[in-house]
Amino acid sequence: MGLVSDKVWSELAFAPELSGLTKDEVRLRVGETASYFGLRDLFDRHVETLSGGEKQLLSLAAAAAGDPVLLLLDEPTSMLDPIAAARFLDTLERMRRDLGVTVLLAEHRFSSLYPLADRVLALENGRVIADGTPGDAAKTLSASPLFGGFPPEIRLWSALGCPGKCPASIADGRALLTKTNLPAPTPTDGPTGSESLLSAENLTFYFEKNAPPAVTDVTLDVKAGRHLCILGGNGAGKTTLLRLLAGLLPPTAGKLRLFGKPYKAYKRGALYKEGVALLPQDPSALFLKSTVLEDLTDVLPGKKEGKETAARSAAEKAGLTGLLARHPLDLSGGECQRAALLKILLTKPRVLLLDEPTKGLDAEGKRALRETVRRLTDEGKAVVTVTHDVEFAAAAADECAFLFRGEILSRSAPADFFAKNRFYTPAVSRLAPGYLTVEALAAALREGGQTP
Amino acid sequence: MKSLHPLLSFPYFVAVLALTMLIRNPVATLGSLLGAFCYWLMTTNGKEKRADLGFYIPLAVLITVANPVFSHNGRTPLFFLNDNAFTLESLLYGAFNAALIVSVLLWSKAYSKTVTSDKFLYLFSGILPKTALILSVALRYLPMLRKEARRLKDAQKTVGLYSKGSVTDNFLSSCKIYYALIGRTLENAVGTAESMRARGWGKAKRVPCARYRFHTPDKVLAPVLLFLFVVVAVGAGTGSLTFSFYPAPTDPLPNGFSAFAVAAFWLLSFFPALYETEVNLQWRLLQSKISASATPQRTKTR
Numbered sequence: 001m002g003l004v005s006d007k008v009w010s011e012l013a014f015a016p017e018l019s020g021l022t023k024d025e026v027r028l029r030v031g032e033t034a035s036y037f038g039l040r041d042l043f044d045r046h047v048e049t050l051s052g053g054e055k056q057l058l059s060l061a062a063a064a065a066g067d068p069v070l071l072l073l074d075e076p077t078s079m080l081d082p083i084a085a086a087r088f089l090d091t092l093e094r095m096r097r098d099l100g101v102t103v104l105l106a107e108h109r110f111s112s113l114y115p116l117a118d119r120v121l122a123l124e125n126g127r128v129i130a131d132g133t134p135g136d137a138a139k140t141l142s143a144s145p146l147f148g149g150f151p152p153e154i155r156l157w158s159a160l161g162c163p164g165k166c167p168a169s170i171a172d173g174r175a176l177l178t179k180t181n182l183p184a185p186t187p188t189d190g191p192t193g194s195e196s197l198l199s200a201e202n203l204t205f206y207f208e209k210n211a212p213p214a215v216t217d218v219t220l221d222v223k224a225g226r227h228l229c230i231l232g233g234n235g236a237g238k239t240t241l242l243r244l245l246a247g248l249l250p251p252t253a254g255k256l257r258l259f260g261k262p263y264k265a266y267k268r269g270a271l272y273k274e275g276v277a278l279l280p281q282d283p284s285a286l287f288l289k290s291t292v293l294e295d296l297t298d299v300l301p302g303k304k305e306g307k308e309t310a311a312r313s314a315a316e317k318a319g320l321t322g323l324l325a326r327h328p329l330d331l332s333g334g335e336c337q338r339a340a341l342l343k344i345l346l347t348k349p350r351v352l353l354l355d356e357p358t359k360g361l362d363a364e365g366k367r368a369l370r371e372t373v374r375r376l377t378d379e380g381k382a383v384v385t386v387t388h389d390v391e392f393a394a395a396a397a398d399e400c401a402f403l404f405r406g407e408i409l410s411r412s413a414p415a416d417f418f419a420k421n422r423f424y425t426p427a428v429s430r431l432a433p434g435y436l437t438v439e440a441l442a443a444a445l446r447e448g449g450q451t452p
Numbered sequence: 453m454k455s456l457h458p459l460l461s462f463p464y465f466v467a468v469l470a471l472t473m474l475i476r477n478p479v480a481t482l483g484s485l486l487g488a489f490c491y492w493l494m495t496t497n498g499k500e501k502r503a504d505l506g507f508y509i510p511l512a513v514l515i516t517v518a519n520p521v522f523s524h525n526g527r528t529p530l531f532f533l534n535d536n537a538f539t540l541e542s543l544l545y546g547a548f549n550a551a552l553i554v555s556v557l558l559w560s561k562a563y564s565k566t567v568t569s570d571k572f573l574y575l576f577s578g579i580l581p582k583t584a585l586i587l588s589v590a591l592r593y594l595p596m597l598r599k600e601a602r603r604l605k606d607a608q609k610t611v612g613l614y615s616k617g618s619v620t621d622n623f624l625s626s627c628k629i630y631y632a633l634i635g636r637t638l639e640n641a642v643g644t645a646e647s648m649r650a651r652g653w654g655k656a657k658r659v660p661c662a663r664y665r666f667h668t669p670d671k672v673l674a675p676v677l678l679f680l681f682v683v684v685a686v687g688a689g690t691g692s693l694t695f696s697f698y699p700a701p702t703d704p705l706p707n708g709f710s711a712f713a714v715a716a717f718w719l720l721s722f723f724p725a726l727y728e729t730e731v732n733l734q735w736r737l738l739q740s741k742i743s744a745s746a747t748p749q750r751t752k753t754r
Contacts, residue, residue, distance in 0.1 A: 002643055002644070002646065002647030002650070003592070003644075003647070004589060004592075004644055004647055004648055004651075005585075005588045005589065005592060006569070006588050006589070006592035007588075009570075009661075009663070010570075010573075010588055010661075013660075013661040014651055015651040015652055016661070017658050017659055017660060017661055018651065018652040018653060018656050018658055018659075019652060019656065020656050020657075021659060023659055026659055026660075026661040027663065030661055044570075046592075046595065047592055048592065048595040048596050048599060049595075062651070063650075066651050066652060243606070246610055248606050248610070267617070268617035269609070269612065269614065269616070272609070272611070272612060276610065277610050277611065278610045280603070280606065282603065285603045285604050285606075285607035285608075286607050286608070286611065287632075288604070288608065288628050288629065288631070288632035289632075290635070299611050299612055329636065329639050343611065344610075344611060347610075347611050347612060
C-alpha cells in the first residue's frame, strides 16, 4: 500500500511538499486533492484507523497529488471487497478521463476492470502471450487457464463463438442472450442433514456497551460434511461472527458448543486440538518463522526429525514443495493463502473457519481451493466460509447465508439463495437468472440450440 | 485554544509550565492551579473528569500529609507524633507542593489536548524538516504495531500457541510473536522507503504544507500574552515573588511590584479559560442570531 505518514492530510501533503511549490500552493494542492477524491471527512484521521478501501483510495490520492503522468499500480484491488474495489476503480477511471493520466495496472483478478482497459497484455512465465484490445486478447486467451478470470459476458461471448463485437458490460451480454432460446435452469440439491459439529445459539456480541451490536442473535448449526458460506457486505459482522465461532472473542450473550460440549468446558486451547481452526483474513499472520518449512514443522506434534518429513510430505501432497524454502513474507497473496491453509490443516481441525479465503486468488487458485474444501467435506469435516465473493460461494457452497448488520437474514441452498438475490448474486446470474456458472449457462445454450 | 496558531499556543504552554514550576509563591501558584482547573473543567467530559479526580485528589492529599510527617521544621506545632512535631508550616508547605504538582499535571494535560502532534510537527518542520518527518512516520508505526501484534496473537492461538495456559508457555509464545513482529517491521520499513522515493523524496528541498494561518485573534493576543509574561518574569527575576515557609511564612507580596506580577500571572493562567468562554459566548450569540433569522422563514413555509 505504501503509506508513509501518520495522518491523512500529511500523507496527501508528502509529494506536493517535495515538488518545489510554495507553502500556500502545497496547501491548495492538498485541499484540492482531498476534495477530488472525497477524502474531506477523513482529513484529520489517523491512517491506521482507516479501512482497507479507504487506505487504498488514500494511496491513490497521495500519488495523484504529486501530479504524475504515468501511474503504476500493482494489484491495487486484491485486498478489497467488491464494493470498495468498485469505488476504487471508478475513481481511477475518472482520474484517467479527467486528468489524462496513463494507467498501467497489474492484476490477476481482473474481471471487473477488464472492460475499462484500452489495451491488454497477458504474461506467462515472463513471456507475453497476448497483446491487443480486450476483444482480441479474449480471443487469443480463450483456451488458457487465465480465461476463467474473464468477465462472464466475455466468456459467454467466446462460448458462443465470438459473434460480432466483444461485449463490454452485462447489458451487452444480455443482448447476446436475447437472440437465443434459453432453457430454464434445473436446480440441484446439495447433500442433506448429518451430525452437527458446532452450534451457536442466540449468539450476540457488543464491542462497546452503547454501540449497536456487531452480531445479533445468530443461531447456526454447522454440520459434518457441509460447506456453509456466509455472505455480506463490509461491516456486516462477518469477521466478528467468525472470531466468535473460533472462540477468540467472548460472546456477550448466547451459547457456543463444539461436539455438544460448551466452549467454556474446553480449557487451555483444547478447543483447537482437532477441533476448530481459523484461517484469518490476512493469512500471513499465521507465519512467524523465516521459512515456510519451519512454520509448518512448528505446528506438528512429536519429535523433530519426524516432524520435518511429515511437513515435507504434506506440502508435496498439496503441490507446495516449491514454497518450503521461501520466506513467508515473500510469498504472493495466492501462495501465502495456500501455504496458510496447509498449515491450518496440519492441526487436523474438524471444523474449519475461513475468513475471505479467495482474497488475492486468481481463477486457478480459486478452483484449487474449491477442490480442497470439497475434499475436506467429503472426509466428514465442516467448513464455514465468510466471503464477499459470490462467484466462489455459488460454485463451492452447500448452503449460503446472508448476514446484514450482524443478523442472518436468509439461509438456503445456493441455487435457491442466489435466485432470490438481485445484487448479491454472481454476475452470470445477473446475465441469466438462475444460472450460477458460465459453464452451466454455456452448456444449456448448446443443448437448447442457439438459433432463435 | 485549539483554534489559535501553534506559534502562539506552544510557547504559551511552555511559558506557563516553566513559570508554574519556577515561581514558589503560594498566591501565584493558587492562580496557576485555578486557571488550569477552569480550563480542565471546560475541556474534559464527565467520564474523564471522574477518572482524573480519582487520581488528583488522593495524590494531593498524600503529598500534603506526607510533608509534615517527614519534615518537622516550623514554629507552630499542631500536635506530636512519636515525639516529633507536626507543624502548621510544614503542613502548609505540603499543601503548596500538592497544588504545584497538580497544576503542573493539569497544564501538561491541557498542553497535550491543545498542541496536538500535528501542531508540534508543523512548528518544528521549519527548523528540523527531516526530524519532523521521521517523527510523523514513527507516530504511524506505534498503533500499527499494536494492531499487528493483536492480529498475530489471534491467528496463532488457533494453531497451538498459548495453548498450555502456563506462565512459561505464555511468555515463550509472546516472545515468538515479538520476534516475528520485528521482521515484519523491517519489511514494512523497506516498503515505506520505496514509497517515499517513488514520490520524490531526496530530489528536492521539502516545503512543509502551510496548515495554520495567523488570524486576527492571534495577532491581537500575541503582544498581550508577551507583555503579561514579561511582567511575571521581571517580577520573579527581581525577587518580588520570593516567599519562604520556614521558620514562619513570610509576606507573599514583599514589595510594590509584587501585586502587579501576581496579577499578571493570574491573568496569564486564566487566559485559556477566558479565551474559551469568549469563544463560547460568541458562538451562542451567533447561534441565537442564526435561529432568530431562521424562525420567521420556517413559520412562513408552514
